[in-house]
Structure formats: C-alpha cells, structure tokens
Amino acid sequence: MTSSHIPVMVQEVLSWLHPEEGNIYVDCTVGGGGHSKVILEKLKGKVKILGIDRDEEALKIARAELKSYAGQISLRKGNFRDLSVILAEEGIEKVDGVLYDLGLSTIQLDNPGRGFSFRYDGPLDMRMDRGEFLTAAHLVKQLSAGELGDIFFRLGQERWAKRVAEFLVRERRIHPIETTSDLVRVIEKAIPAGVRTKGKIHFATRIFQALRIQVNQELENIRESLSASFNLVRRKGRICVISYHSLEDRIVKEEFKKRSGRGIRILTKKVVKPSQEEIRKNPRARSAKLRSAEVG
Ligand SMILES: C[S@@+](CC[C@H](N)C(=O)[O-])C[C@H]1O[C@@H](n2cnc3c(N)ncnc32)[C@H](O)[C@@H]1O
Incomplete structure (x- = not known):
C-alpha cells in the first residue's frame, strides 16, 4: 500500500501531552508512527516511548518509520484495552503520559x-x-x-x-x-x-x-483502557485523546468528568479542534476532537 498517514493535530498533541526529556510515554495507537516520531524529534530522542497497535501491518510501517529511534521506542502488538497487563509485562509501573489517536489510519482505510x-x-x-x-x-x-x-x-x-x-x-x-x-x-x-x-x-x-x-469492540476498548490509564500515569502526567466521532468523544468526556476533582484535572475545558488550515491540508482531520487531562 502506497498511501501514508498524516498525523493529526500534531502541535496540539505536543502542547497538551506536553512530553518532557527523560520521561516515558505510551502511544496506545502508534499506527504509522506519526505522533511518536514527532515526540521523538521534538525531544531529540531523549524520551522513551512504548508504541502499541493491534494491527501487525501498522507496526511494520511504524518499525520502518522509527528505525533511527530504535533505542528510544519499543513497539508491541496488543489491544490498548489490556494496557495494565501490557505495561506490567514490559516491567513498567508508571508512565508520564498516554496518547490515544483513535480510529483508523489512512494506511488501513485505503487498503482495499x-x-x-x-x-x-x-x-x-x-x-x-x-x-x-x-x-x-x-x-x-x-x-x-x-x-x-x-x-x-x-x-x-x-x-x-x-x-x-x-x-x-x-x-x-x-x-x-x-x-x-x-x-x-x-x-x-x-x-x-x-x-x-x-x-x-x-x-x-x-x-x-x-x-x-x-x-x-471499539467503544468497550476505549472505556476500559481509559479507566486503567488513570492509575498508570504518574502525578502531573497527562492523558491525551483524539477521537473522530461523537460516540467515542462522549466516552472520553464521561470518563474524564467522572474523575474530575477526584484524581484528575481536566485541562481542555472546551474540546480542541484542528485549525481550518489543517483541515484544508488534510480533510481527514476535520472530525478530530482532542481532550486532555492531568493526573493528580
Ligand atoms: C488513527 S490511527 C493512529 C495513527 C498514528 N497516531 C500516526 O500518527 O501514525 C489509529 C491506530 O490505532 C490502532 N488501534 C485502534 N484501536 C486499537 C486498540 N484497541 N488497541 C491497539 N491499537 C488500536 C489502529 O490499528 C490504528 O493503527
């Protein structure tokens, strides 16, 4: 498949996930590696990322795309629904941030x-x-x-x-x-x-x-994974979710709201949307909505 995936709301992800040197992050939907690469580039490789995807073909592309950061990122096939188990198996107790870019990548969508x-x-x-x-x-x-x-x-x-x-x-x-x-x-x-x-x-x-x-089983996966993620993120760490339709976004909003003031602080009082400029360049970004919360 020749088409590639353009990562959505890159600047917004950097600003709301706020990755910092020396920290460890989970990219729960590594896909073609777009967001992970942006984070690694921004911090000149001075972070660790665990990239997860359920799709073996996506991981193959991510592996090639992130070759030069092989020491900084480990890639793993898995369902983010099993986030706690995956982190335990990787020997990771807590992380500094979790990113979800839900739905499908262009690579999947454009493969007949x-x-x-x-x-x-x-x-x-x-x-x-x-x-x-x-x-x-x-x-x-x-x-x-x-x-x-x-x-x-x-x-x-x-x-x-x-x-x-x-x-x-x-x-x-x-x-x-x-x-x-x-x-x-x-x-x-x-x-x-x-x-x-x-x-x-x-x-x-x-x-x-x-x-x-x-x-x-996309909605069940999001609910369960988000629920687990609040306990896996360190104090002051962040959870950042990009969703693409109202059913997903509603779950994110509800899961955040349920815990607001009780272990998390909602950072995005209003949902964050891509700029008109981004939508013009990448029409697939048009339905994206980003929400972010801080733990602790
Ligand atoms: C929109 S794409 C992510 C693109 C990626 N952020 C990038 O910039 O290249 C979503 C990815 O999440 C993966 N995915 C969706 N649900 C998942 C789940 N429950 N567990 C793991 N991966 C999942 C899909 O296979 C797909 O590759």
Missing part, C-alpha cells in the same frame, strides 16, 4: 484488502487485528435483522437502520454478502434515492462505521 472503506471493492473484513476471528462478513451473515438494526442504529446513528437490516437479511438469502461492494449495493437499495443523494456524507458511511465499531 482490509474492507474498511465503501470506496473500494474488497472482502467485508474490517478487523484491525487480523489474528482475530470475527469479521464484518460474519456479522452480516449471522445476525438477525433485529440485531443488525440495533448495531446500525446505536453505533452508526443511522436513521434507516431497521430498513437496511431487513434488506440485508432478505438479500443474503438470495446471494451471500461477502464484499464491500455487495454491502454498498444493498444499502443503496434500502435507503430511498431522495435521501441517499441529498446527504453531506456518502450513504454507506454510517453502516460501515457501525460494523467496524462492532467488529473491533
């Missing part, structure tokens, strides 16, 4: 073979960790119309959730739905033409988002 995007034809996969069993095709094949409708509504906030689910269950009796194009065709049939063509976003966006969140 991963099945994340309705823009390319590919297998209906959507697993961030290809070692896991459950794919989006399994869900579409096995769940009832009620279960699918619920996922589309809750995780995609799709108005036509029930109708798309019913169409899917009907269509799958005629031919299997195994590729992204198969799924797009059914969504296209289910959502009325007037609605489909009027929206600001592609008509398949919400259904794809819902399936991806469900396949990867």
